[in-house]
Amino acid sequence: MFRRKALDDQTPAALLFAGPALLGLTLFIAVPFLLAVVLAFTNLRLGSPLPLEFVGLKQFARIFSDPGFRRALFNNMMFAVVVVPLQTGIALGLALLLNHGLRGTVVFRTLFFMPVVFPMSLVAVIWILIYAPGASGMMNAFLEMITWGAWQPRDFLRDPWLALPALMLLSVWQGAGFQMVILLAGLQSVPEELYQAAALDGAGRWPQFLHVTLPQLRNPLIFVVLVTTILAFRLFDQVQLMTRGGPQDATTVVMFETVQAAFTRQQVARACAMAVVFFIIVLFITWLQRRLLRQQSEVA
Amino acid sequence: MRVASTAAQHHGLARAAGYAVLIASVLLFIVPVLLMIIGSLKPDDRVLMEAGTVKALWPDSVSLRNYADVFRRADFARFLFNSLFITGSIVIAGLLVNSLAGYAFARLRWRGRTLLFNLLLAVMIVPFEAIAVPLFYQVSILGLRDTYIAQILPFIANAFSIFLFYSFFIGLPRELEESARVDGAGVLRTFFFIIVPNARPVFATVAILSFLTWWGSYLWPLMVTIGPRVRPLPVAIATFYTLPPLQWGDILAFGAMMVMPVLVVFVAFQRWFVRGVAASAIKG
Amino acid sequence: MAAVTFHHAEKVYPDGSRVISDFNLQVTDGELLVLVGPSGCGKSTVLRMVAGLEEVSSGEILIDGQVVNDWPPQRRDIAMVFQNYALYPHMSVRRNLEFPLTMRRLAAAEIRQRVERAAAMLNLTALLDCKPRVLSGGQRQRVAMGRAIVRDASVFLMDEPLSNLDASLRVQIRTDIAALQQRLGITTLYVTHDQVEAMTLGHRVAVMRAGVLQQVAAPRELYENPANVFVAGFIGSPGMNVVRGRLDTDDRGLVLLLGAARVPLGAGIRTRHPGLEGWCGRSMLIGMRPEALSLTEAGAGLMPATVRSAESLGHETIVYVDAALETVATDMAATARGTGDGAGPPLAAVLPGHRPFKREEVLNLSVDPDGLYCFTPEGERI
Numbered sequence: 001m002f003r004r005k006a007l008d009d010q011t012p013a014a015l016l017f018a019g020p021a022l023l024g025l026t027l028f029i030a031v032p033f034l035l036a037v038v039l040a041f042t043n044l045r046l047g048s049p050l051p052l053e054f055v056g057l058k059q060f061a062r063i064f065s066d067p068g069f070r071r072a073l074f075n076n077m078m079f080a081v082v083v084v085p086l087q088t089g090i091a092l093g094l095a096l097l098l099n100h101g102l103r104g105t106v107v108f109r110t111l112f113f114m115p116v117v118f119p120m121s122l123v124a125v126i127w128i129l130i131y132a133p134g135a136s137g138m139m140n141a142f143l144e145m146i147t148w149g150a151w152q153p154r155d156f157l158r159d160p161w162l163a164l165p166a167l168m169l170l171s172v173w174q175g176a177g178f179q180m181v182i183l184l185a186g187l188q189s190v191p192e193e194l195y196q197a198a199a200l201d202g203a204g205r206w207p208q209f210l211h212v213t214l215p216q217l218r219n220p221l222i223f224v225v226l227v228t229t230i231l232a233f234r235l236f237d238q239v240q241l242m243t244r245g246g247p248q249d250a251t252t253v254v255m256f257e258t259v260q261a262a263f264t265r266q267q268v269a270r271a272c273a274m275a276v277v278f279f280i281i282v283l284f285i286t287w288l289q290r291r292l293l294r295q296q297s298e299v300a
Numbered sequence: 301m302r303v304a305s306t307a308a309q310h311h312g313l314a315r316a317a318g319y320a321v322l323i324a325s326v327l328l329f330i331v332p333v334l335l336m337i338i339g340s341l342k343p344d345d346r347v348l349m350e351a352g353t354v355k356a357l358w359p360d361s362v363s364l365r366n367y368a369d370v371f372r373r374a375d376f377a378r379f380l381f382n383s384l385f386i387t388g389s390i391v392i393a394g395l396l397v398n399s400l401a402g403y404a405f406a407r408l409r410w411r412g413r414t415l416l417f418n419l420l421l422a423v424m425i426v427p428f429e430a431i432a433v434p435l436f437y438q439v440s441i442l443g444l445r446d447t448y449i450a451q452i453l454p455f456i457a458n459a460f461s462i463f464l465f466y467s468f469f470i471g472l473p474r475e476l477e478e479s480a481r482v483d484g485a486g487v488l489r490t491f492f493f494i495i496v497p498n499a500r501p502v503f504a505t506v507a508i509l510s511f512l513t514w515w516g517s518y519l520w521p522l523m524v525t526i527g528p529r530v531r532p533l534p535v536a537i538a539t540f541y542t543l544p545p546l547q548w549g550d551i552l553a554f555g556a557m558m559v560m561p562v563l564v565v566f567v568a569f570q571r572w573f574v575r576g577v578a579a580s581a582i583k584g
Numbered sequence: 585m586a587a588v589t590f591h592h593a594e595k596v597y598p599d600g601s602r603v604i605s606d607f608n609l610q611v612t613d614g615e616l617l618v619l620v621g622p623s624g625c626g627k628s629t630v631l632r633m634v635a636g637l638e639e640v641s642s643g644e645i646l647i648d649g650q651v652v653n654d655w656p657p658q659r660r661d662i663a664m665v666f667q668n669y670a671l672y673p674h675m676s677v678r679r680n681l682e683f684p685l686t687m688r689r690l691a692a693a694e695i696r697q698r699v700e701r702a703a704a705m706l707n708l709t710a711l712l713d714c715k716p717r718v719l720s721g722g723q724r725q726r727v728a729m730g731r732a733i734v735r736d737a738s739v740f741l742m743d744e745p746l747s748n749l750d751a752s753l754r755v756q757i758r759t760d761i762a763a764l765q766q767r768l769g770i771t772t773l774y775v776t777h778d779q780v781e782a783m784t785l786g787h788r789v790a791v792m793r794a795g796v797l798q799q800v801a802a803p804r805e806l807y808e809n810p811a812n813v814f815v816a817g818f819i820g821s822p823g824m825n826v827v828r829g830r831l832d833t834d835d836r837g838l839v840l841l842l843g844a845a846r847v848p849l850g851a852g853i854r855t856r857h858p859g860l861e862g863w864c865g866r867s868m869l870i871g872m873r874p875e876a877l878s879l880t881e882a883g884a885g886l887m888p889a890t891v892r893s894a895e896s897l898g899h900e901t902i903v904y905v906d907a908a909l910e911t912v913a914t915d916m917a918a919t920a921r922g923t924g925d926g927a928g929p930p931l932a933a934v935l936p937g938h939r940p941f942k943r944e945e946v947l948n949l950s951v952d953p954d955g956l957y958c959f960t961p962e963g964e965r966i
Contacts, residue, residue, distance in 0.1 A: 013487040014410035021401035022416065024457025028435060029423050035434035097322050102315065110570055111326050114333060117562045117573075119516030121534035122555045125541050126332050129339070129548060132348055138335065141352030173332065178577060185578035234429050237518045241538055255429050255519070262433045263523070271433045279430040286425050475670035478637050483731070484658040484687035493683075497674035 033279075040273040046266035059273035069274065071249045072257045079168060079253070080232035087172045088225055091179035096213075098180070099187040109184065113177040120174065124241035127170040131156040157243050160250040167238050167251055175231065179224040186220035187213070219293060226289040230282055254278050331357070340366050340553035347548035366553035373543065373550060375528055376557065379536040384561075386451045386532055387514045391507050393456045398506065399499070401457075402465025403491055407477065417466075424459040429519070436523050446526040455514060461506045468502035469495065505576035508569070515562055533558045586648030586661075586738040586771055587613045588634060593643035595629055595795075603629050604795045607643070616765050616772045617800075618786030620779055622818070626795040627775045631741050634773060635664050647739060658687070663732035664741040668748060669724050671716040677703075677727050678712040684735050702734045705764070722753050729761070733768070740765070740772040746781065758785055779819050783807070791815050809856075813963040816871045817914025822902060822932040824957065825877075828910040829870040831863045831958075840870065840956065843908040845887045852954040857966045860958060868966065869912060869959040874902065876955020877933035880948050889949050892930045894941040901939045904930040905947060914963075 043055045063069045094112055098105050115123070130138045133155035143151040156166040190213065198208045214221075236255035239245055245252035245260075254274060262271035334357050339347040341362045350356050370376050404410070405417050435454060444450040472495065480490040496503075518534040525531045531539070540554050566573055588611040595604035603626045611617045619627045632638040634645060636657035644651050652660050663684070671680055681702060685695040703709045706726045716724055725745060732740055745761070746754045762785055765772050776782055782789045783803040790800040791814075799811035810816035816824040830841040838849040838860065854860060889905035896902075911928030933949060941947075958966045 009410070010408040010487065011410040014404045014408040014413070017400040017404035017408065017487075017491075018416070020397045021457040021462055024397065024454075025420070025423055025459060028454035028457070029426055029431060029459070032431040032434035032438055033426055035438065036431060039434065094322075094325060097318055100315075100318055102318055102322070106570075108322055108326060109574070110567070111330055113570070113574065114563070114566070115329065116577075117512060117566045118333075118559055119518070119534050119562075121516070121518045121537055122336075122558055123332075125537060125551060125555060126336050128541075129348070129351060129552075130332060130335065132351055136349060136352040138331075138351040138356060173329070177329075181574050181577050185574070230427065234427055236429065237534075240518075240522070241541075258429075258433060259519075259523075262436070268433070268437065275430045275433055279426065282427050282430070283425060473668060473670065475666040475668055476672065478632075478635070478657075479664065479666060479670035479731075480672075480683075480687075481637070481657040482635055482662060482664045483684035483735075485683075486658070489687070494672055498672075 036272040036275045036279075039269050040276045042269045044269040044272075046268060048266075055269075059269050060277070063270060063273055063277070068249055068252060069254070069257050072245075072252045072254045075164060075251060076233050076235060076253050078164065079171075079235060080229050082165075083168050083171055083175075083232055084225055084228045086168075087176050087228055088179060088221070090172065091176045091224065092183055092217075092221075094176070094180045095183040095187055098184055109181065112180055115174045116177045116181075118174060120237040121241055123170055123174050124238050127166075128157070128242055130170075131166055133158075158247050160247050163243050163247060163251045167235075167242065171235075171238065175228065179228065182220050182224055183217065186217045190216040222289060222292050226285055229285050233278065233281055233285075254281075336552045336555050336559075340549060340556045342366075342549055344547040344549035347552065366547075366549035367557065369547070369550045370540075370554045370557065374536065374540050374554070376536075376554065378528065379531060379533050380557070382448075382530055383515060383532040383534075383558075386448060386530075387511055389448075389452045390455045390514050391510050393452070394458055394461055394510055395503055395507060397456055398458055398461035399465045399496070399503065400491070401462045403469050403495060405462065406466045406469035407474075408487070420459050420462060424463060432519060432523065439524060445524050446530055447524075448530050450524045451521055451530065451532070455510075458510065461510060464506050464509075465499075465502055468499055472498065501572075501575065504569070504572045508573055508576045511565075512562070587611060587646075588739055588771060588773060589644075589646040589649075590630075591644040591646065593630075593633065593645055594641050595626070595633060595638060596641040602795060604633070607795075607797055609790060609797060609800060611771055611773055613771055614769045616762070616774060616785065616787045618774045618776060618782040618789045619792060620776055620782035620786075620789055620818075621792035621798075623777050625792045627777075627792050628743055629795075630792075631664075631743050631773060631775050634660075634739070635662055635741055636660050660739075661737050662739040662741055663735040663737035665728045665732050665743065665745045667744040669716075669728035669745075671724060671727055671731075673716055676713050676715055677708060677719075677730075680716065680727055681708075681712075681730050681734050684731060698734045698736075702730045705733065706730045721749050722757065725749060725757060729764070733764075738771065740770050740774075742772065742774045744776055745774075746776070747778075754781075761785065779823075780821065783819065791818060793818075809965070810871070810957065811965050813869055813871060813912070813914045813959050816957060816959075820873070822874050822934070823914065825872040825874060825931050826912045826914050826959070827870050827872060827931070828867060828912060830867045831860065831865065833864055838864070840953075842870065842951070843887060843910075845951075847951060847953055847956070849956070850953045853956055853958070857958050859966060863958070863966060868961060869963060871957035871959060872931075872951060873955040873957075874932040874934040876952040877931070877935075877949050878952070879935060880950040887949050887951075889931065889947050891941045891943055891945045891947060893943065894939075896938050896940070898938055900937065901935050901941070903933050903935060903939075903941055903947075905933065905949070907931050907949065 040059055041054050041056060042052055043050060043058070044052055098108055102108075132138065132140075133153065134140065135144070135153045137153065139156065140151065140153040144153070154162055156162045194212050194216070195208060198212050203211065233253075234255060235253045236259070239251055239253050239256045240259070243251040245256050255278070258271045258274040258278070261267040261274060335351070338357055338359045339351075341359050341364070342350070343361065343363070344366065405413060405420070439445060439450045439454075476494055476498065477490050480494045485493065516534055517532075518538070521532050521535045522538075525535060528536070528539075537551070537554055537558055541551050590607045590609045593604060593607040594602065596602045607630060609617075619630060621627050629638055633640050634647070636652070636655060636659075640653045644653060646652065647660060647662070672683065675683065678699060681699045682695055685698060690698075699712075700709070703712055706729060708723070708726055708730055711719065711723060711727075716727065719727065725748075728745065732742075742761075746757055749757065758781060774785060776785075783806070786803060788800055788802050789806050791798040791806070793814050799806060799815045801809070801811075806815065806819055810819060810824070813824075813826045817826060827842060832839050832841055832846075834846070836848045838854070840847040840849055849860075887907050887909070889907040892904045892906055894901055894903040909931065911931060913929050931949075960966060
């Protein structure tokens with residue numbers, strides 16, 4: 001009944017079209033990914049005299065008992081816990097202000113978005129200057145000014161308590177514009193009629209925000225929150241450039257530990273185990289996002 | 301009348317407060333940028349010295365010496381070329397390869413399409429960091445360390461770009477292609493003559509997103525480059541920063557020149573940037 | 585020039601749903617055949633199978649005597665006008681017209697000449713350098729027609745080409761299309777859901793319902809001799825009323841029992857339905873043209889009726905009434921004027937002139953026996 005017909009089968013053309021991309025994705029994502037999973041269960045260490053063998057979950061047991069790696073996981077989580085709400089809050093506030101139809105919205109939007117196009121390595125270098133120790137450092141001077149002189153100059157990037165917050169701040173600066181643009185697009189797609197209907201129903205500004213704006217912003221908010229959470233776990237450039245994980249592991253993160261294991265200590269298997277743990281975390285966050293978004297569509 | 305006027309007054313106040321908050325936030329936001337631009341125009345020793353004063357944002361002696369110094373102390377032109385060449389190659393080759401794949405998934409009928417598309421969605425989740433280490437060994441074994449190839453080839457095919465193209469093509473009216481087929485165009489000609497000219501927004505979005513990603517990419521070139529030969533700007537500025545003596549004016553000049561091409565493109569096409577970023581959110 | 589023949593053509597989707605069943609039809613050379621039916625009846629699928637945009641699941645489609653089932657669209661020498669026109673947005677009108685010719689690698693001079701000729705024919709010459717987005721709906725429609733004409737294809741396919749236009753433009757372009765087709769003499773298969781369009785445009789009209797061809801006939805034949813109650817209800821505006829009735833005889837000869845009314849049947853209906861006597865004493869479906877109903881004080885076939893709603897068009901008034909008759913939905917009537925209470929659809933009557941009616945007003949209707957049609961209880965014509 002359903003014999004294939006030349007008319008309907010475009011397999012040759014499709015292979016021509018999709019072939020190069022599929023080949024690339026296989027060679028440079030699928031293969032290394034599988035390699036990481038396989039190697040994570042071995043004892044591979046470059047230059048090691050031991051024979052290569054499968055060691056089961058030993059590498060995972062090792063990394064989870066390694067205080068450095070545990071600190072890294074903790075730091076990533078702290079980073080997410082602080083940066084995600086802070087950055088989202090700032091971005092939402094800016095988006096709401098810009099959505100009021102004030103003159104010059106485009107100029108403001110451009111300026112807020114500008115840090116997004118800055119490469120992170122450049123951002124890190126600029127902020128090293130901002131965090132310069134001593135009273136003449138910009139951040140120190142600024143804090144002294146707003147505290148009426150109560151602030152004592154600190155060396156932010158070498159202070160075990162301030163190093164991580166310092167990294168958080170510049171990450172918020174670099175990323176808030178990205179979120180703001182997404183939320184602003186979300187705000188602008190809320191139909192004006194909804195506000196008019198709510199106003200006719202007697203809702204004031206705040207009830208309108210709670211019952212019209214926020215529900216309509218649900219999907220963009222879920223998106224930015226989870227993308228930022230994933231970014232918090234991918235954190236690497238700032239750490240490598242500004243603190244090298246220090247002082248005393250105060251700013252070490254999973255990617256930094258992975259790179260250290262792979263390149264400083266040649267522990268390939270261990271680095272792969274870390275990469276697998278990292279992937280599982282990202283997978284979990286992504287799964288969470290899909291679930292939340294699906295709930296939404298079921299409601300709708 | 302009185303009610304109306306108080307309402308208007310209230311509105312005016314809210315408006316003024318809105319502006320005040322906006323302007324204050326903008327000032328805070330652009331301080332680091334101003335610090336970079338103005339610092340790059342100052343004598344080296346005064347950058348750090350004046351960083352804690354308002355003079356940090358006020359150039360009283362402007363000179364382009366630092367810019368000249370960058371070219372003297374480092375092979376900036378080479379790094380710029382490397383970055384442009386690597387990023388440009390990824391973007392251009394990526395547009396071709398990923399748009400073709402997106403079209404195949406969106407419109408062509410072929411065996412294995414559904415299965416491969418689901419795999420594609422799965423691949424989209426894998427962050428680069430999770431495969432960086434094994435990919436590095438893969439590249440090393442192939443003898444590709446410290447080459448352009450190692451920095452370009454792995455990133456041409458991109459699952460997210462394919463997905464963006466796919467979503468756009470799915471939304472195009474099918475009749476356009478059917479009409480072209482009835483008019484006598486084959487699949488290739490339909491794609492290049494009918495689809496591509498009508499898909500400019502998605503090409504712009506993908507180009508911008510991948511340009512931003514790879515222009516600032518640091519981890520991978522840090523891993524695969526050895527010497528300055530194929531080193532791109534993000535790694536180069538990190539090296540330049542550690543190059544003694546520490547001269548902040550030069551470093552900031554390096555940074556300003558590094559971000560300038562992106563800023564120019566950004567200001568010229570900012571509508572597209574914004575649309576592109578927003579599109580990535582809605583599609584993602 | 586070519587004939588298009590369907591030979592037991594069927595379309596079954598991979599999920600097993602059969603959208604076209606045993607489709608047999610011949611469109612003769614130079615004919616304008618209109619395929620009409622309610623939305624979702626499969627008429628567009630038929631057209632797309634001819635174009636090669638849909639695969640034929642079984643059976644054959646022939647163009648000019650050749651089985652084209654496995655031919656890709658570009659090989660079939662057909663031109664198609666799409667409902668939304670599918671003009672290439674990035675090309676000027678001229679480039680749009682040229683495109684099919686460039687694809688066929690015609691010489692530049694030839695392309696130029698053909699484009700100019702088509703443009704002149706459709707009054708598009710002044711618009712040749714415009715982009716489609718600046719054109720009005722009617723202009724776009726003409727460009728779409730032009731793109732089909734330049735091809736000199738052997739078959740034209742038109743998929744609801746007028747449905748995106750407003751009513752007055754539709755009438756005008758309908759006339760233009762008829763004239764153009766007449767002039768070019770190209771075999772044309774035209775799909776529409778609008779029975780007025782079908783009746784005014786088609787040399788012959790093919791009525792479809794749920795993937796099955798119901799009747800193919802010239803417009804007048806279709807109106808006068810509908811093959812079943814579906815066609816009867818679909819053609820005409822409003823379409824034929826269908827009610828249950830019984831045939832009986834009394835001293836006047838054959839009589840139709842319609843509710844409480846007894847309508848003696850004249851010679852007209854007896855010639856239309858030669859085998860009618862055989863149905864004596866049996867119940868059947870009776871088609872009643874809305875034009876055959878009229879207001880009366882007393883007389884043959886008198887039936888009281890309550891006004892449900894009325895639409896005055898000025899020169900005539902369509903009144904929908906409830907009568908003591910069991911009406912039957914013919915598919916179209918039910919959707920056009922849903923009752924909501926599970927009862928049959930109302931009876932439609934077309935009365936001359938403007939008449940104000942009040943809701944619930946009680947009328948006396950009589951029926952002209954010559955406007956009656958008899959169908960089997962299954963809806964087939966007797």
